[in-house]
Structure formats: C-alpha cells, structure tokens
Amino acid sequence: MTSRGWWLGAGVAGTLAAIILSSCSSIERTVMAPPMIEGASFAGNKACYECHTNYTRQFASSAHGRVHVPDARMKDQTGCESCHGPGSRHIASGGNRSFIVNPGRDSQSCLTCHVQVHAEINLPYHHPIAQGRMNCVQCHDPHGSDIMKASKSGLAMSRLNESCASCHREQSKPRVYEHDAMREGCTTCHSPHGSINDKMLIERDSNLCLKCHAQVPASNGDVVIGKVNHSALGFASRGTCWSAGCHPNVHGSNVSPKFHY
Numbered sequence: 135m136t137s138r139g140w141w142l143g144a145g146v147a148g149t150l151a152a153i154i155l156s157s158c159s160s161i162e163r164t165v166m167a168p169p170m171i172e173g174a175s176f177a178g179n180k181a182c183y184e185c186h187t188n189y190t191r192q193f194a195s196s197a198h199g200r201v202h203v204p205d206a207r208m209k210d211q212t213g214c215e216s217c218h219g220p221g222s223r224h225i226a227s228g229g230n231r232s233f234i235v236n237p238g239r240d241s242q243s244c245l246t247c248h249v250q251v252h253a254e255i256n257l258p259y260h261h262p263i264a265q266g267r268m269n270c271v272q273c274h275d276p277h278g279s280d281i282m283k284a285s286k287s288g289l290a291m292s293r294l295n296e297s298c299a300s301c302h303r304e305q306s307k308p309r310v311y312e313h314d315a316m317r318e319g320c321t322t323c324h325s326p327h328g329s330i331n332d333k334m335l336i337e338r339d340s341n342l343c344l345k346c347h348a349q350v351p352a353s354n355g356d357v358v359i360g361k362v363n364h365s366a367l368g369f370a371s372r373g374t375c376w377s378a379g380c381h382p383n384v385h386g387s388n389v390s391p392k393f394h395y
C-alpha cells in the first residue's frame with residue numbers, strides 16, 4: 135500500500151487526534167481519522183458547494199452524509215473532508231489537485247475508518263485492492279444515495295450481479311440451465327473483499343451448498359440430497375460438491391441440468 139496522496143506535502147503534518155465514534159453503528163469504537171493535508175484546515179461542506187454543486191447536493195442522501203465525525207476541528211461540518219482531507223488550501227488555490235486527497239486513486243482514506251474491510255482485503259484470497267490494481271469505487275458510489283451501486287455502470291449490486299458481471303462475464307452470462315442460487319447474488323457464495331478460502335468463497339467445503347440443499351438422512355443413515363442418495367454412490371467422500379467432478383459448473387450450464395458440464 136502506497137502512502138501517495140494520503141500524507142500530502144513534505145513531512146508529516148502534526149499528530150492527528152484519534153477520534154472515537156460514539157454513535158450506534160457497526161464500526162462503533164473505531165478510530166476515525168480524516169486524511170491530513172499539510173497546512174490545511176477544515177472548511178466544511180458548504181465551502182465545496184460553490185464549485186462542486188452536484189456532489190454536495192446529492193451527498194446529503196448518501197451513507198456518509200449521515201456519518202458524524204466528532205472532530206472539534208471539523209466543527210460539525212463533517213462530510214466531504216472526512217474522505218478528502220481538510221480543504222482550505224485546495225479552495226484558496228482555486229482547486230489545486232495537489233491539496234486534496236482523491237480516494238479514487240488510493241483506498242487508504244476509506245480503510246482508516248473501515249478496519250474490518252482493511253482486514254478482509256489482506257486475507258489470503260482477495261480482490262487486488264491493497265495491491266493498487268483495484269479500488270473501492272469500482273463497486274461503491276461514494277457520493278450517491280446508494281453506496282452499493284457502482285457509479286460508472288449505474289447498476290445496483292448488493293443483491294444483483296451486474297457489477298460483478300462488468301469484470302466477470304464468464305460466470306454471469308445467462309445459461310440454459312440456470313442455478314437459482316445466482317438470483318440471490320454472487321455474494322451468497324463469495325465474499326466481495328476477501329476470504330480465507332480459495333476463490334473468495336464464504337465456506338471452503340460443501341457447507342457452501344448444503345445451507346440451501348438440505349441433506350435428508352435416509353432410514354439407513356445414507357445422505358440424500360435433491361432426491362439422490364449421495365452416500366450409496368460414495369459421492370460425499372470424493373471432495374466438495376464442485377471439486378469432486380459432479381457439479382463443477384455451479385454458475386450454471388448450457389448442457390447439464392445438474393451442472394455436471
């Protein structure tokens with residue numbers, strides 16, 4: 135992870151007080167520190183309005199428009215500068231880019247608050263965000279009313295698959311035999327930021343499938359899934375449902391209703 139665009143200017147500006155979020159949220163007791171810009175102070179959202187009218191207007195309805203960062207220096211004017219850093223020098227210079235942080239180039243300013251996501255992108259299997267090959271905004275719209283929407287494609291993603299489809303066409307294309315699980319979204323099986331499991335799966339073994347495909351124990355103790363006796367044929371001992379050679383095409387198939395090919 136580079137620190138470019140994060141600590142701006144020569145030399146690190148003074149210490150930044152760690153801020154404890156006291157509101158009731160999933161990142162409660164998280165250290166929330168806005169990025170620093172040497173010699174700059176916080177100007178407040180209203181100051182951005184003049185030149186960035188559209189972003190400032192839509193921001194009120196965004197997830198972060200409701201976030202309160204209790205930093206005395208931000209004087210209740212929280213919002214834009216929690217991600218972009220204090221704007222006074224950017225404004226005074228008429229919009230010089232070297233005096234404002236753009237987290238679209240470096241995710242670091244998102245990760246200071248989202249420590250859980252920071253941990254996830256460093257798990258063994260991950261989207262290459264920490265490596266700088268991908269960025270949060272390829273899947274999240276930071277200013278709009280729906281943060282789960284990719285700003286460029288404009289398609290809802292949290293439950294749907296379109297955002298993933300823009301990069302993963304092969305897994306997302308329509309098939310003759312569709313797997314109904316796909317309707318619930320890619321995140322039914324994949325963790326979007328990272329996972330300890332190969333292919334970023336949320337479960338490493340057949341439990342991934344069994345949460346929907348309940349096993350029915352037959353009277354003799356055999357395991358029956360989908361009306362097929364998986365014990366009698368020794369299926370269950372071969373590996374996972376997809377790696378054992380039985381249902382490798384879990385994303386759907388054009389030839390096999392059981393996703394065998």
Ligand code: HEC
Nearest residue numbers: 179182186189190193198213214216217236237238271276
């Ligand atoms: C949650 C963090 C976050 C907050 C809060 C935020 N932004 Fe941004 N902003 C971003 C990210 C990320 C990008 C990069 C977007 C991209 O590359 O698509 C960005 C980009 C921008 C840009 C450059 C757009 C461009 O076309 O290059 C402007 C201007 C901007 N933001 C203004 C604002 C203003 C004004 C506010 C407050 C009303 C604000 N932002 C609040 C994260 C944030």
Ligand code: HEC
Nearest residue numbers: 177181182184185214215218221225228229231234235236
């Ligand atoms: C006086 C007008 C003005 C004000 C006020 C202003 N900006 Fe800007 N801003 C600009 C201009 C002009 C650019 C485009 C600079 C360029 O493309 O070189 C810009 C670019 C940006 C960018 C993109 C930087 C990048 O690296 O791509 C961000 C982010 C941004 N502004 C955030 C803010 C925030 C946050 C505020 C309020 C604290 C703010 N601006 C207030 C004029 C302004």
Ligand code: HEC
Nearest residue numbers: 159160161166197201216217237243244247270274276281
């Ligand atoms: C100043 C701290 C801070 C920064 C910086 C920040 N966030 Fe957030 N973010 C929050 C808080 C607080 C919430 C609301 C959490 C909640 O309600 O559980 C939130 C909510 C979110 C959500 C929605 C979570 C949900 O469950 O609906 C997403 C996605 C998100 N942030 C992504 C980002 C991205 C991407 C960036 C950088 C562009 C970023 N955040 C920067 C504090 C921050």
Ligand code: HEC
Nearest residue numbers: 241244245248251261263268269270272273291292321326
């Ligand atoms: C590959 C697409 C993708 C990228 C890149 C991505 N996210 Fe997400 N993110 C998602 C999806 C999809 C969800 C919804 C997960 C769900 O519904 O189970 C999500 C959820 C979240 C949430 C809500 C809490 C949670 O973990 O479910 C936060 C906060 C968040 N993302 C922050 C970030 C930040 C910060 C970055 C950049 C470091 C980032 N995301 C990069 C796809 C992505």
Ligand code: HEC
Nearest residue numbers: 261262268272273297298300301302320321324326333334
């Ligand atoms: C902006 C492009 C982009 C988007 C959007 C995107 N991905 Fe990815 N995905 C990648 C890249 C790049 C890799 C890493 C490929 C590599 O390292 O060779 C990857 C890897 C993966 C892998 C692991 C592949 C493997 O062979 O190990 C899975 C699974 C995955 N993505 C699922 C998703 C899901 C689910 C979504 C939607 C939440 C999504 N991706 C959205 C670009 C994207």
Ligand code: HEC
Nearest residue numbers: 295298299302305306315316319320322323324333376384
């Ligand atoms: C029912 C669970 C499930 C759903 C839903 C699902 N996947 Fe997968 N995905 C898997 C499994 C299991 C693998 C591992 C296959 C293997 O190792 O052969 C995988 C592998 C992948 C890979 C790695 C390349 C490959 O084909 O092996 C990518 C990329 C991927 N999935 C993307 C997606 C996307 C994008 C979506 C949504 C459109 C999605 N997946 C929905 C279970 C699922």
Ligand code: HEC
Nearest residue numbers: 313314315318322342343346360375376381384391392393
């Ligand atoms: C979110 C729930 C869900 C998950 C997770 C899920 N499935 Fe499915 N699957 C379904 C539904 C719903 C159907 C269609 C109804 C049925 O046949 O049970 C289906 C159908 C199937 C079929 C076709 C059954 C037939 O008789 O035609 C196979 C094979 C299958 N799934 C395998 C898997 C495998 C392998 C996994 C794990 C990688 C998995 N499923 C994960 C919900 C799920």
